[in-house]
Amino acid sequence: MNFRSTRSDETVSASYALLHGLARDGGLYVPETFPEQVLTYKDLAEKSYQEIAATVLSYFFTNFSADERKEMIAAAYNDSTFDDERIVPLHSLDTELTIAELFHGRTLAFKDLALSLFPYLLTAAKKQEKEERDILILTATSGDTGKAALEGFKDVDGTNIMVFYPSEGVSPMQKQQMQKQEGKNVRVTAINGNFDDAQSFLKRVFTSEEVNAYANEKGVLFSSANSINIGRLFPQVAYYVATWVRLVDDGIVGQNDTFDVVVPTGNFGNILAGWFAKKMGAPIGRLICASNKNKVLADFFKTGVYDMNRDFYTTDSPSMDILLSSNFERFLFYVAGGNTDRVAQWEKELQETGKMQVSPEELAALQAEFSGDWIDDDETKAVINHVFNDFGYLMDPHTAVACGVYMNFHKEGRLPHHTVVMSTAHPYKFPPVLCQALALPASDDPFTMLATVSEVTNIALPQPLADLRQKPVRFADTIEREAMKDAVLSFVDTISDRQKA
Structure with missing residues (x-):
């Protein structure tokens, strides 16, 4: 399987x-040719998550052998990386x-499902491409x-990784996870700005001849762990397929039954993976x-108009505080029937005016x-x-957004099938929101709030969060958006100096 650009006829190998x-x-x-309607329940019945992932990814990463894919998947999904042997349990x-x-x-978030596997895919691709430069993963979050990319x-x-996040745009626990990250090859920096600022900057870095030439001279190659990378996106398809198989295995739906899916959506990668699973044969x-x-x-x-000319809000569901959804471009490629000129024009309109529109027929x-x-x-x-x-079930604010939208649709009779809500994070990553929602006392210390929540809900503090309390803060810097380029080049210099040592 080769891959092509959404904007031109550029075609490359999966490893590239x-x-x-x-x-x-x-x-x-x-994908140069998308594998449509290739999956059946009969072929996947009673299979483990690992086996389902191997089947799904065999259609996209044909540059690796079946044994290589199986080995990477086994290393990514096991009892040392996931606390439930089902990987994606249903409730x-x-x-x-x-x-x-x-x-x-x-790291208690859905990003782990791709980012546990992605480092193995990237390392193997680097070997295939005979790439000798150090990789610098640049990520906006x-x-x-x-946190999931840093941990992976x-x-x-x-390989090295640098993460930028909005200083006031993440939860206190998410900030703790990143500021206390361990590892000798990691760097984390907050910015005075929002996620769109960080993501837009990184896209400019990837296409800047000047910055890339400097990095190349220092023996460094830029890559990404955001879902713009196929190594992030296509492993996500597997959990939609696994959800379908488990629904049937457990007798919740029949083999030929359709089910609907509600996805809390920010950067459009998660819901796009669900649509890809549908194109492959899942009866969504x-x-x-x-x-x-x-x-x-x-x-x-609702309207067919994508319009970013609006106020940006910092909300209780921060992972969805996004106006420029990067994976939306992939979706537009299929909306346009593969017409790359049309996609390029839409993206130009978004960049220049902040707005684009599909035709009434396309809508x-x-x-x-x-x-x-x-x-x-x-x-x-x-x-x-x-x-x-x-129901005695505690959910995080992103999952609650999806559940609230589901309730509105259900009241209106707009969901005729069994419905699945994709729950994207452990609720304990958002202690202030939980305390407000459950009318519990707030605190400046997120661990104090979680102790209070735990007393009420009888849900124990997950070990990855409990371990954070005693760890020192390593990355407390906050910079202006304009200083991001210098921050990246400074880390490039650090990597280069480390190579020479």
Whole structure:
């Protein structure tokens, strides 16, 4: 399987796409030929998560042998990386709604499902490409990607990672996770700005001849751990397929039954992976894009207009505080029927005016498969309270956004099938929101708040968070957006000096 750019006829191998992340023309890589309707329940019944992942990824990473893929998957998904042998356990709230828990990895977020595997894919791709330079992973995060990427790549030989996050745009626990990150090859920096600022800067770095020439001279190659990289995106398809198989295995739906999916959505990678799973054969009916007050995506699926000319809000669901969803470009490629000139024009319009629009015919086709809606912070906390008090189930604010949107659709009779909410993070990553939602006393110390929540819910503090309390802060710097380039070049110099030592 080769991969092509969304903006031109540039075509590369899977190993090249894994290694470089972004296409040379600034586009994103997509499969040259997408494997449609290749999966059946009969072939996947009763298989483990690892076996399902191996099947799914065999269609995309054909540059690796079956044994190589199996070895990488075994190293990524085991009892030292996930606390549940099912990897993605299901929890049924009632006969009509199932929660797919994607947060049982090392950093308690759905990003672990891809970022536990991605370092193995990248290391193998580097070997295939005979690349001798050190890799510098540059990553922007709105909360969970940063920690998951840092944990995945810490102390991996020949690889370094630098993460930027908005100083006031992540939860206190997410900040603790990143500021206290261990590893000799990692660096974390907060910025006075939002996630879009960080992500836009990194895209400019990847396409800057000046910055890349400097890094090359120092023996460093830039890559990415954001879902713009195929090594992040396609492993996510596996958990949608695994969810389908488990629903049937457990008798929740029949072999030929359609089910709907609600996804809390920010950068569009998670819901795009669900759509790819549907294209491969999973019987997913409607994909519902759940947003917070930064509802640019929910509005798009109602109007066909993607308009970033609006206020940016810092919300209780920070991983969704995004106006420029980078994976949306991949989606537009398929909306345009593979017309790269049209995609390039749309992206130019977004860059120059902050706005683009699909045709009425294209919107009608999209609305046959996608819907969008949103709820605000007060509604989010009300959902957390309601679900805990009525069902004894505690959810994080992103999952609560998805659940709230589900409730609105359900009341209106717009979900005729069994529905799955993709739960993206452990609730304990968001102690202030939990205390507000459950009417518990707040504190400046997130661990004190979690102790209070634990007393009420009888949910123990997960070990990865408990271990944080005694660890020292390593990365406390906050810089202006304009200083990000110098910060990257400074780390390049550090890597180069380390190579010479």
